[in-house]
Amino acid sequence: MEKILIVDDSVTVRKLLIHTLKPRNYTCVEACDGFDALEKLAFNPDIRLVISDLNMPNMDGIELIGTIRKNPQYRDLPIIMLTTESSPENRKLAFDAGANLYLVKPSPAHIILFKVESLLKADDTSG
Template sequence: MAQILVVDDSATVRNEVSQFLQSNGFAVATAVDGKDGLDKMRADPAVKLVISDVNMPNIDGLTMVEKIRNELGNKTVNIIMLTTESDPRMKERGKAAGVKGWIVKPFKGEAVVGSIKKLVG
């Protein structure tokens, strides 16, 4: 059972983020896009934190968040977007869907590990 689900279409980013989190004691699962992320959330509804890219094939990150909230009915999982996207409209859409934070790539784990620990509990 994973504590954190990392969703990104870039294998390099997925590996970097998941390895950092694992080295800090977290149980981590990964997904290659929003569709895969939804499948992983269905399989493991006990995930406490999703860290997701926005721009991905099949299902983008914000649509995945909306589906987690509405289709899966999961209103409690914490979600952080990890992206190069800085469009204020995207951020507003994310906030409306219940995104807790917006981290601009590249991932700087040491700068956010405290916040991640708080969100995972």
């Protein structure tokens, strides 16, 4: 099944997301910050979608998304920002960096699943 990269400095949040996605047959790869995420992406070219936190040490989610989008290989990779930050400023920063979607924590599992499925489907039809 499709491989999803989960980026969050909170182990609890990562485990919760895996708990949501794994029963739907998604394979989950975990990263604890932006640098770790870039490394995991490089080692897993079959990652189909990224769910990233905003506030993280070393490299935050905004910088991570900007860096991902600079690589033409990841131009169409769906990215969801999942954060406790609900301000319009942060939302704008995330979209300007290249996020496809902005969700505020805590987001119910069924919403996350629906959004993941929709983005993967949209990605399919664009070829």
